[in-house]
Amino acid sequence: MAKKTIIVSNRLPVTVNKNADNSLSFHPSSGGLATGLSTTYKQGGNLWIGWPGTYDHDQKEQEHIAKELKKDNMAPVFLTKNEVKKFYEGYSNKTLWPLFHYFTEYATYELDLWDAYVHVNQLFCNAILDHAEPEDTIWVHDYQLLLLPGMLRDALPNATIGFFQHIPFPSYEIFRLLPWRKETLDGVLGADLIGFHTYDDMRHFLSSVNRLLGYDSSLGLVKVKNRLVSVDAFPMGIDYDKFEQAADSSKTKQKVIAYGDLLSKNKSILSIDRLDYSKGIKHRLLGFDKFLSRYPEYQGVVSLILLVVPSRDKVDQYQHLKEEIDTLVGKVNGKYSRMNWSPIHYFYRSFSFEGLSALYKASDVALVTPLRDGMNLVCKEYVASKTDQQGVLILSEMAGAAKELSEAILINPNDENQIVDALYSALTMPEEEQRSRMKEMQKKVRRYNVHRWVEIFMNQLDNIKERQTAMNMRLLPAKSQKRMLEKYTNAQNRIIFLDYDGTLKGFAADPQSVSPDQELKEIMTNLTSDPKNRVVIISGRDKETLEAWFEGFKVDIIAEHGIWLRRGDADFEMIDNLNSDWKSKISRMLDRYVDRTPGSFVEEKAFSIAWHYRKADADFGDLRARELVGNLNYLVSNMNLQVMHGNKVVEVKSQDVNKGKAALKFLSDDKYDFVFAAGDDVTDEDTFLALPKKSYTIKVGLGASAARYNLKTVSDVRQLLTDFNNTEK
Numbered sequence: 144m145a146k147k148t149i150i151v152s153n154r155l156p157v158t159v160n161k162n163a164d165n166s167l168s169f170h171p172s173s174g175g176l177a178t179g180l181s182t183t184y185k186q187g188g189n190l191w192i193g194w195p196g197t198y199d200h201d202q203k204e205q206e207h208i209a210k211e212l213k214k215d216n217m218a219p220v221f222l223t224k225n226e227v228k229k230f231y232e233g234y235s236n237k238t239l240w241p242l243f244h245y246f247t248e249y250a251t252y253e254l255d256l257w258d259a260y261v262h263v264n265q266l267f268c269n270a271i272l273d274h275a276e277p278e279d280t281i282w283v284h285d286y287q288l289l290l291l292p293g294m295l296r297d298a299l300p301n302a303t304i305g306f307f308q309h310i311p312f313p314s315y316e317i318f319r320l321l322p323w324r325k326e327t328l329d330g331v332l333g334a335d336l337i338g339f340h341t342y343d344d345m346r347h348f349l350s351s352v353n354r355l356l357g358y359d360s361s362l363g364l365v366k367v368k369n370r371l372v373s374v375d376a377f378p379m380g381i382d383y384d385k386f387e388q389a390a391d392s393s394k395t396k397q398k399v400i401a402y403g404d405l406l407s408k409n410k411s412i413l414s415i416d417r418l419d420y421s422k423g424i425k426h427r428l429l430g431f432d433k434f435l436s437r438y439p440e441y442q443g444v445v446s447l448i449l450l451v452v453p454s455r456d457k458v459d460q461y462q463h464l465k466e467e468i469d470t471l472v473g474k475v476n477g478k479y480s481r482m483n484w485s486p487i488h489y490f491y492r493s494f495s496f497e498g499l500s501a502l503y504k505a506s507d508v509a510l511v512t513p514l515r516d517g518m519n520l521v522c523k524e525y526v527a528s529k530t531d532q533q534g535v536l537i538l539s540e541m542a543g544a545a546k547e548l549s550e551a552i553l554i555n556p557n558d559e560n561q562i563v564d565a566l567y568s569a570l571t572m573p574e575e576e577q578r579s580r581m582k583e584m585q586k587k588v589r590r591y592n593v594h595r596w597v598e599i600f601m602n603q604l605d606n607i608k609e610r611q612t613a614m615n616m617r618l619l620p621a622k623s624q625k626r627m628l629e630k631y632t633n634a635q636n637r638i639i640f641l642d643y644d645g646t647l648k649g650f651a652a653d654p655q656s657v658s659p660d661q662e663l664k665e666i667m668t669n670l671t672s673d674p675k676n677r678v679v680i681i682s683g684r685d686k687e688t689l690e691a692w693f694e695g696f697k698v699d700i701i702a703e704h705g706i707w708l709r710r711g712d713a714d715f716e717m718i719d720n721l722n723s724d725w726k727s728k729i730s731r732m733l734d735r736y737v738d739r740t741p742g743s744f745v746e747e748k749a750f751s752i753a754w755h756y757r758k759a760d761a762d763f764g765d766l767r768a769r770e771l772v773g774n775l776n777y778l779v780s781n782m783n784l785q786v787m788h789g790n791k792v793v794e795v796k797s798q799d800v801n802k803g804k805a806a807l808k809f810l811s812d813d814k815y816d817f818v819f820a821a822g823d824d825v826t827d828e829d830t831f832l833a834l835p836k837k838s839y840t841i842k843v844g845l846g847a848s849a850a851r852y853n854l855k856t857v858s859d860v861r862q863l864l865t866d867f868n869n870t871e872k
């Protein structure tokens with residue numbers, strides 16, 4: 144079967160309606176996601192999986208709906224009334240929607256809503272598994288399905304999964320309020336590529352990932368349990384040609400004529416949104432009220448066409464908002480109406496496509512004032528419909544679209560005076576200026592249309608898959624491992640260098656808490672009891688800790704990144720004559736950073752000194768570490784010292800010492816026919832580089848290295864050492 148793309152979103156682009164006589168009818172859905180993607184998905188046998196917008200259908204109805212949808216390459220996920228209540232109205236729209244739009248006071252946190260959310264995400268997962276082939280691409284959309292990528296990853300570990308969030312991703316300070324914040328991030332990170340509308344959403348997401356899960360990122364790439372995940376911004380576009388062509392079509396012209404006086408006699412200001420508190424509809428009405436009172440000459444001349452599309456009307460806040468808007472419209476109309484003129488023409492319903500096109504085409508100003516909006520497609524549709532380039536867009540800075548449409552009159556919707564001033568500027572703007580602004584905006588909206596958006600997202604998804612493959616190619620292949628084990632078996636005199644933290648043992652917040660566990664002790668006992676093995680622990684830790692932890696084991700030790708060497712039971716000796724006079728100067732600077740960075744601490748060793756920040760706030764720690772490295776490099780410039788920035792640690796030590804030099808000392812003690820080294824950090828690269836080419840060197844974790852092979856995790860290393868131990872003696 145050919146490779147297909149499966150689009151998954153909560154709402155299908157078609158909504159089913161159960162009529163009074165129990166018959167079923169099918170209508171296009173409203174909302175940016177459905178309208179934006181509906182024209183592109185049909186190409187090439189793709190499939191769209193989602194909820195058809197109703198509930199509690201019997202078997203016969205379900206079959207009928209599924210059959211009808213199939214004709215248009217869609218497949219339904221059916222929900223019960225209770226699931227719709229708890230998953231859709233509940234967790235999606237009473238918890239996530241308000242929280243992600245910064246309406247924290249509206250957000251509720253209820254365990255049974257969360258449970259329903261997990262359950263319905265699983266229903267979506269099951270539905271996808273019924274349709275997906277291994278080579279398919281699965282593209283999951285939006286906040287209703289944040290857990291789905293993770294569930295899919297568990298079921299299909301090698302699948303190609305994209306995720307796009309259409310609403311804002313809030314700053315960490317807001318996101319951390321969510322009781323299920325970690326599970327949520329883990330869910331999203333199941334995807335290979337994670338897209339947002341804007342750079343701000345992207346950086347907020349990465350910051351939460353770093354602070355809550357401890358994964359760093361570089362250039363939008365995050366290593367999640369050694370799988371590379373890409374996070375990027377993709378501002379969504381519209382089907383430009385569709386709106387442009389419709390604007391000059393005869394159907395639209397007929398509509399304009401049908402709307403008659405509404406559009407032709409007066410100046411008109413257009414307002415279109417779903418009923419939603421995030422859209423700033425109240426602010427808009429108050430602003431318009433003030434405008435009419437400050438500029439009375441516009442009374443009788445300009446009207447606001449207020450189109451509010453019903454949405455989520457079972458959710459309390461939406462019901463209240465509807466009442467508030469009704470009241471406000473009544474107030475303004477009551478205050479200013481004349482026998483032959485109304486200030487506001489209010490429609491609470493959805494319009495046909497031609498109806499919308501006529502409103503876009505014929506209105507003089509579009510007033511788009513969301514308090515928060517992921518993107519806002521209405522403003523782009525307005526721009527595309529202005530084929531005569533006459534018309535002015537007033538746009539809130541809080542809409543994702545404001546990042547692209549800088550030629551609009553940009554306003555802060557919380558500033559009523561700005562709305563008033565913007566309306567006045569728009570209504571008095573010279574035609575030439577209208578044209579030049581509109582032209583610039585059209586250029587952008589035409590170019591970054593929805594097709595281009597899909598194309599760029601899909602290219603980036605291919606891209607990250609290729610990078611993952613390239614990274615995985617560095618992993619020790621089964622064939623090479625087999626050969627290594629044969630070499631091991633046949634060897635008579637082996638030397639095995641093992642780094643400790645990140646290689647034999649995982650990281651923990653308290654570095655002193657990670658002494659060898661039972662499994663590691665057994666591995667070490669077996670490894671060291673083979674008389675053909677010389678096992679060397681080669682670590683940055685101080686010699687006292689290593690000595691205590693490996694007491695009773697027949698191991699050699701290289702401590703403090705190569706300063707101290709211990710052969711068997713002998714005492715530690717220093718690799719060269721080193722001095723430590725420099726330490727007090729460095730230590731003063733590190734102490735200052737401890738004071739300025741809560742959670743960080745200094746570890747002082749005999750000939751090196753380290754500043755650790757694994758317990759500090761992750762972002763802040765990184766920031767301070769970069770600053771510290773800069774200052775230290777300046778300080779040590781003529782001191783024969785080196786500054787190393789490792790994993791959550793900045794360390795200063797003598798330039799003459801490194802793990803590689805120390806390893807070579809041990810290597811020259813004897814003739815070895817099997818040389819092995821494993822390590823995870825920058826300091827282990829010195830070992831890999833120093834050892835002879837034929838050695839088996841292993842970097843733990845993915846990423847570039849001088850080592851011959853990579854292994855993904857500490858447990859992979861332990862498995863390999865166990866395999867060594869299990870070879871025939």
Ligand SMILES: O=P(O)(O)OC[C@H]1O[C@H](O[C@H]2O[C@H](CO)[C@@H](O)[C@H](O)[C@H]2O)[C@H](O)[C@@H](O)[C@@H]1O
Pocket residue numbers: 153154173174175176177179285286309310379454455516517518519520
């Ligand atoms: O499905 P509903 O609950 O009826 O809501 C309709 C859709 O609203 C949201 O749209 C968003 O997506 C737009 C396109 O990316 C964007 O311009 C806008 O800012 C967003 O609010 C929601 O994200 C969809 O999931 C809903 O289906």
Ligand SMILES: O=c1ccn([C@@H]2O[C@H](COP(=O)(O)OP(=O)(O)O)[C@@H](O)[C@H]2O)c(=O)[nH]1
Pocket residue numbers: 172173174175176178179415416417452492493494495499518519520521522524
């Ligand atoms: O009667 C209407 C009014 C609007 N829309 C469409 O609803 C979408 C609204 O998307 P937007 O991104 O502006 O906001 P959202 O509702 O997705 O938050 C736009 O494509 C409009 O064309 C619609 O289908 N019917």
Ligand SMILES: [Mg+2]
Pocket residue numbers: 642643644645646822823824
């Ligand atoms: Mg290490």
